[in-house]
Amino acid sequence: MTDYLKKGFLLGLGAAIASKEKLESKLDELVSKNEISQEQAKQMMNDFIEKGEQKTEEWAQKQDDQKLRAAEDLGLATKEDIAALHARITELESKLESQE
Numbered sequence: 001m002t003d004y005l006k007k008g009f010l011l012g013l014g015a016a017i018a019s020k021e022k023l024e025s026k027l028d029e030l031v032s033k034n035e036i037s038q039e040q041a042k043q044m045m046n047d048f049i050e051k052g053e054q055k056t057e058e059w060a061q062k063q064d065d066q067k068l069r070a071a072e073d074l075g076l077a078t079k080e081d082i083a084a085l086h087a088r089i090t091e092l093e094s095k096l097e098s099q100e
Contacts, residue, residue: 012059016052023048 027041036044071078077085
């Protein structure tokens with residue numbers, strides 16, 4: 001499943017790069033025709049990049065969520081599970097030592 005997500009992410013990344021290049025080209029064309037200012041073109045590009053960064057964060061979160069679900073489905077312990085067990089063991093050892 002991870003390979004499937006990786007391929008999907010790379011496909012999306014490729015599409016984003018192609019879109020960015022097309023957007024840059026179109027913005028350059030609009031600036032050269034004086035239909036928009038250079039500042040407007042920069043702002044549009046910045047907006048595009050910001051949206052791309054947001055999508056990247058969403059993809060990363062979705063991938064993390066899917067990993068956690070897969071670990072749960074397989075019955076694997078998460079870092080949090082192990083940390084909780086470690087804390088419990090430490091507490092129990094402390095109680096045993098105080099009883100001796």
